[in-house]
Amino acid sequence: MTFRSIKSLLIKTFSVFSLLLATEAFAGENHTPAPAGAGVEATPATEGHGAKKEGDFNVTETILEHIKDDHSWHLWGHTSIYLPVILKTSKGFEVFSSEKLVDEHHEPAIYKGNFDYKLIKGKTKIVDASGNVDEEASKQLWDFSITKNVASLFVSVFILLVLLLSAAAGYKKTGVKSAPKGLQSFMEPIILFVRDEVAIPNIGAKKAGKYMPFLLTIFFLILINNFLGLIPFFPGGANVSGNIAFTMTLAVFVFIVVNVSANKSYWEHIFWMPGMHWSMKLFLAPIELIGVFTKPISLMIRLFANITAGHILVLSLICLIFIFKTVFASAIAVPFAVFIGLIELLVAFLQAFIFTMLAAMYIGMATEEHHHDAHGEAAHH
Amino acid sequence: MLLEINPLVLPDIGLVFWNTVAFLLLLVVLGKFAWKPILKAINDREQGIEDALARADKMKSELATMQSENEALLAKAREERATLIKEAKETADKMVADAKEKAKAQYDSIVADAQVAINQQKNAALTDVKNQVGALVIEVAEKVLHKELSNKAAQETYINELAEGVKLN
Numbered sequence: 001m002t003f004r005s006i007k008s009l010l011i012k013t014f015s016v017f018s019l020l021l022a023t024e025a026f027a028g029e030n031h032t033p034a035p036a037g038a039g040v041e042a043t044p045a046t047e048g049h050g051a052k053k054e055g056d057f058n059v060t061e062t063i064l065e066h067i068k069d070d071h072s073w074h075l076w077g078h079t080s081i082y083l084p085v086i087l088k089t090s091k092g093f094e095v096f097s098s099e100k101l102v103d104e105h106h107e108p109a110i111y112k113g114n115f116d117y118k119l120i121k122g123k124t125k126i127v128d129a130s131g132n133v134d135e136e137a138s139k140q141l142w143d144f145s146i147t148k149n150v151a152s153l154f155v156s157v158f159i160l161l162v163l164l165l166s167a168a169a170g171y172k173k174t175g176v177k178s179a180p181k182g183l184q185s186f187m188e189p190i191i192l193f194v195r196d197e198v199a200i201p202n203i204g205a206k207k208a209g210k211y212m213p214f215l216l217t218i219f220f221l222i223l224i225n226n227f228l229g230l231i232p233f234f235p236g237g238a239n240v241s242g243n244i245a246f247t248m249t250l251a252v253f254v255f256i257v258v259n260v261s262a263n264k265s266y267w268e269h270i271f272w273m274p275g276m277h278w279s280m281k282l283f284l285a286p287i288e289l290i291g292v293f294t295k296p297i298s299l300m301i302r303l304f305a306n307i308t309a310g311h312i313l314v315l316s317l318i319c320l321i322f323i324f325k326t327v328f329a330s331a332i333a334v335p336f337a338v339f340i341g342l343i344e345l346l347v348a349f350l351q352a353f354i355f356t357m358l359a360a361m362y363i364g365m366a367t368e369e370h371h372h373d374a375h376g377e378a379a380h381h
Numbered sequence: 382m383l384l385e386i387n388p389l390v391l392p393d394i395g396l397v398f399w400n401t402v403a404f405l406l407l408l409v410v411l412g413k414f415a416w417k418p419i420l421k422a423i424n425d426r427e428q429g430i431e432d433a434l435a436r437a438d439k440m441k442s443e444l445a446t447m448q449s450e451n452e453a454l455l456a457k458a459r460e461e462r463a464t465l466i467k468e469a470k471e472t473a474d475k476m477v478a479d480a481k482e483k484a485k486a487q488y489d490s491i492v493a494d495a496q497v498a499i500n501q502q503k504n505a506a507l508t509d510v511k512n513q514v515g516a517l518v519i520e521v522a523e524k525v526l527h528k529e530l531s532n533k534a535a536q537e538t539y540i541n542e543l544a545e546g547v548k549l550n
Contacts, residue, residue, distance in 0.1 A: 069393060086395075121388060143395045150399040157403045164415040171422035176429065191419060212420055213412035221407060245392035249400040308389065 057322050063315045067239050067308060068122055070148040071098035075234050083151055087124065088142040089114055098145070115141075149246070152238030156224045163187065164220070194219050198357050202364035211363055214257055218250060219356040226307060226348030230341065241351075242307030244300065251300035254359045259292070262366035269370070295362050299355055306351050310344040 072080040082099035091114040101119050103109040108119040115126040115137060124145070126137040146154075163183065170184035180188045194216055199208040225241040240246050268274060270288040273281050317340060320333040525539070 064388070068388060069396065123388075123393075143393065144398055145395050146399070147393070147395060149396050153396075153400060153403050157407055160407060161410060164411055164419075168415040168418045171418055176422050176425040188419075188423065192423065195420075195423075209420070213408065213416040216416050217404070217408045217411055220411075221404065243392075243396060244390050245394075245396035246400050248392050249397050249404065253404060304390075 059319045066315055073148045083146045086144040090140045148238045149240045149243055152240050155235045156228055160220055160224055198360045202360040207367055215356050219352050222355055223352035230344055242311055244304045247300040247304040251296040255296040258362045258366045265370045266366045303351050303355050313340050
């Protein structure tokens with residue numbers, strides 16, 4: 001009986017939700033492209049009736065604010081940690097607290113350092129006296145600030161170091177012969193999973209050992225950041241693994257490792273596909289060459305899009321309460337947010353696994369030994 | 382350009398830089414102090430288990446061969462024992478038979494000797510008896526003759542009688 005009522009409630013919610021989606025997707029047609037599917041449902045709410053009637057609540061901005069990086073880390077209420085800003089300009093390095101970039105109303109303010117700095121859409125820019133962006137000077141501005149994402153990344157690095165070093169200490173203490181205990185027994189299956197399900201099937205047992213530290217580090221770094229991203233408050237709350245800079249960096253590392261460890265046969269298969277007619281070889285070479293780059297790019301976009309989309313989804317559901325301006329909307333929004341949150345838990349693990357899996361696969365492809373005698377034929381043509 | 386429109390897909394150099402630092406740090410520190418000992422420990426344990434299993438298998442097969450060897454030995458011993466017993470029995474039988482035969486032969490020869498001796502004795506006794514009978518006869522005959530010869534007619538009758546008696550013998 002309870003089950004049936006829950007089911008009917010779910011169905012009603014879904015229909016309301018899809019109706020909302022449909023109408024707003026329609027309304028959103030003339031709007032500028034929403035950031036990475038940033039809730040098609042969210043944008044028009046502000047542009048349509050939102051901007052006119054509700055005034056100051058902008059769903060897109062709210063969501064983007066949570067997705068994007070920031071110079072301060074919100075703790076609770078009006079309390080935030082102001083993180084250091086590190087800038088490199090034509091006049092050298094400069095370090096100051098990000099508190100100086102905002103006024104007492106949390107609005108961007110001008111800070112006078114070597115230049116006049118101001119946050120324009122969350123990014124530090126050099127402005128002139130009248131407050132306009134100085135494009136020429138801003139191009140020479142390198143922002144190495146410890147932002148929220150960087151701080152969160154450091155937190156995750158710290159957690160990883162503590163977790164794994166203490167797990168490693170367990171092996172030293174209890175020795176090899178005894179069964180793993182505590183933290184050790186929690187980490188070992190994950191490590192074995194990466195080794196037996198990811199590394200060995202893709203790279204081969206002989207070479208897998210060489211790449212295990214790399215794959216394990218990538219896996220755990222993504223996993224811990226995915227999980228930290230799901231925690232809505234400090235020390236989570238940052239969207240590290242849903243940030244393209246983070247995924248790009250990891251993808252670049254994969255790209256480097258794959259191409260550095262690639263053997264002769266891998267390059268031969270890219271530039272002069274064996275066993276093909278010479279015209280086919282000419283045709284395939286550029287495609288294969290593009291493939292070299294699309295592989296890490298796909299890694300980058302997959303992780304970024306998955307994590308960002310999950311965050312946007314949860315935030316959109318929570319924003320429903322503010323769109324409807326009634327607390328009763330939470331009856332729908334909160335269960336859905338919890339449901340999506342549970343899916344996100346799965347996605348957090350899945351994306352870490354897929355990233356590592358594909359990285360292992362690319363490494364495996366690059367180091368694979370081919371056993372065919374097409375080499376002689378290639379020489380003939 | 383898309384990158385300029387959408388702030389989400391525009392990577393910040395700051396995060397790229399710090400992420401590179403963080404990742405390399407993790408890779409080096411974890412690689413040296415976590416992954417290496419953990420993977421080594423896991424490998425060692427697996428190797429140990431594998432070795433132990435292999436040893437157990439080897440022991441098992443060794444045990445099996447030993448058992449079969451034992452059985453073969455046992456069977457051989459049993460066979461040998463059987464043959465030994467058989468041979469012993471044969472020898473014993475033969476010895477008994479030989480002894481019997483020998484005994485019989487001895488017995489026969491003893492009997493034969495005895496018979497010869499008996500015959501000899503008998504003959505000797507007979508001869509003796511004959512001699513004695515002869516002497517007695519002669520003595521009797523002498524006495525009779527002494528008495529008879531005193532009577533002529535009776536003498537003759539008697540000679541005739543004797544003569545007749547001799548014929549009957």
